[in-house]
Amino acid sequence: MSYERELVSPAAEGDDAQIEAALRPKRLAEFIGQARVREQLSLVLESALRRQRPPDHVLMNGSPGLGKTTLAMIIAAELGAPLRITSGPALERAGDLAAILSTLAEGEVLFIDEIHRMARPAEEMLYLAMEDFRVDIVVGKGPGATAIPLEIAPFTLVGATTRAGLLPAPLRDRFGFTAHMDFYDVAELEQVLERSARLLGVTLPAEGAHEVARRSRGTPRIANRLLRRVRDFADVRADGLINREIASAALNLYEVDAEGLDRLDRAVLDALLRKFGGGPVGLSTLAVAVGEEPETVEVVAEPFLVRQGLLARTPRGRVATAAAWAHLGMTAPPDAFGATLFD
Numbered sequence: 001m002s003y004e005r006e007l008v009s010p011a012a013e014g015d016d017a018q019i020e021a022a023l024r025p026k027r028l029a030e031f032i033g034q035a036r037v038r039e040q041l042s043l044v045l046e047s048a049l050r051r052q053r054p055p056d057h058v059l060m061n062g063s064p065g066l067g068k069t070t071l072a073m074i075i076a077a078e079l080g081a082p083l084r085i086t087s088g089p090a091l092e093r094a095g096d097l098a099a100i101l102s103t104l105a106e107g108e109v110l111f112i113d114e115i116h117r118m119a120r121p122a123e124e125m126l127y128l129a130m131e132d133f134r135v136d137i138v139v140g141k142g143p144g145a146t147a148i149p150l151e152i153a154p155f156t157l158v159g160a161t162t163r164a165g166l167l168p169a170p171l172r173d174r175f176g177f178t179a180h181m182d183f184y185d186v187a188e189l190e191q192v193l194e195r196s197a198r199l200l201g202v203t204l205p206a207e208g209a210h211e212v213a214r215r216s217r218g219t220p221r222i223a224n225r226l227l228r229r230v231r232d233f234a235d236v237r238a239d240g241l242i243n244r245e246i247a248s249a250a251l252n253l254y255e256v257d258a259e260g261l262d263r264l265d266r267a268v269l270d271a272l273l274r275k276f277g278g279g280p281v282g283l284s285t286l287a288v289a290v291g292e293e294p295e296t297v298e299v300v301a302e303p304f305l306v307r308q309g310l311l312a313r314t315p316r317g318r319v320a321t322a323a324a325w326a327h328l329g330m331t332a333p334p335d336a337f338g339a340t341l342f343d
């Protein structure tokens with residue numbers, strides 16, 4: 001089974017994707033947490049509505065499952081504008097993008113998911129489109145090729161990325177506003193869970209919500225998924241009652257630990273401590289040790305481990321913190337930190 005399909009994977013697939021769509025908040029007021037982003041965004045939208053102009057292009061940067069796609073849909077809804085959805089990997093040739101851009105309605109919101117994975121020629125076309133609402137259609141080949149400028153309707157680009165660092169500067173600079181999405185705290189995830197429980201018709205006492213929230217890796221998508229597994233467990237083994245003990249037993253069964261670490265998180269920590277003595281170790285070496293792509297380790301596991309204070313990224317490589325040794329119930333060798341963090 002690939003990591004992507006496991007319970008606590010931040011990616012959404014199959015049936016999950018359908019339930020997710022049903023649980024998505026539709027308006028900014030329903031969107032929980034991310035208070036700063038919400039306030040920033042509401043100003044951008046409100047002012048655009050007053051000026052009756054499409055707002056500046058918006059870039060959303062954050063880990064999987066934090067609400068980027070949800071916010072893109074909310075932006076269109078708040079503007080009362082149509083929404084066109086595509087993704088970086090789908091834009092292989094400039095023509096793929098030209099076909100979309102040339103058919104946008106005025107004020108339409110164009111959402112490009114995984115914008116860091118767009119092909120170079122499409123990216124260059126996008127620069128011009130974002131800045132001048134124009135594309136150059138190249139006709140012919142070689143020295144005889146000519147560029148025919150084509151005007152396009154003013155639109156708003158909403159880009160989402162899990163890796164803003166990979167965006168070329170000229171692209172990044174053309175966004176008027178970047179929303180940095182952070183992990184959610186426990187109280188916010190409790191609200192997410194209470195809302196989802198209501199929509200799914202699940203009775204969720206506060207203590208159950210708290211236990212699930214605490215162990216959801218700061219991620220609404222994971223919270224919603226764990227809620228459904230905890231509900232299954234409670235239905236079959238406890239007459240539907242989701243108290244703290246039942247929630248905890250269900251999450252243990254699905255290998256989500258008390259801090260919300262999943263199998264990949266633990267595999268990364270485990271390798272870092274047992275195979276590399278706590279580091280420093282390079283990302284690709286660490287990825288090989290857990291049998292994953294470096295990108296998966298970097299995008300999926302590390303941000304949460306860093307946020308939990310279990311792992312540090314240093315110029316010399318990945319390093320386990322004292323808390324990591326404690327979390328796995330191990331004792332750090334005497335020289336574990338001296339050689340890395342403090343030299």
Ligand SMILES: Nc1ncnc2c1ncn2[C@@H]1O[C@H](COP(=O)(O)OP(=O)(O)OP(=O)(O)O)[C@@H](O)[C@H]1O
Nearest residue numbers: 020023024031032064065066067068069070220221
């Ligand atoms: N602030 C929020 N309030 C309530 N529910 C949320 C919130 N953010 C996300 N969710 C829920 O989490 C699910 C995942 O969110 P979404 O698909 O927007 O994440 P994403 O950032 O686009 O992830 P990816 O990087 O994998 O594309 C949604 O279906 C939604 O139900």
Ligand SMILES: [Mg+2]
Nearest residue numbers: 068069070113
């Ligand atoms: Mg998304």
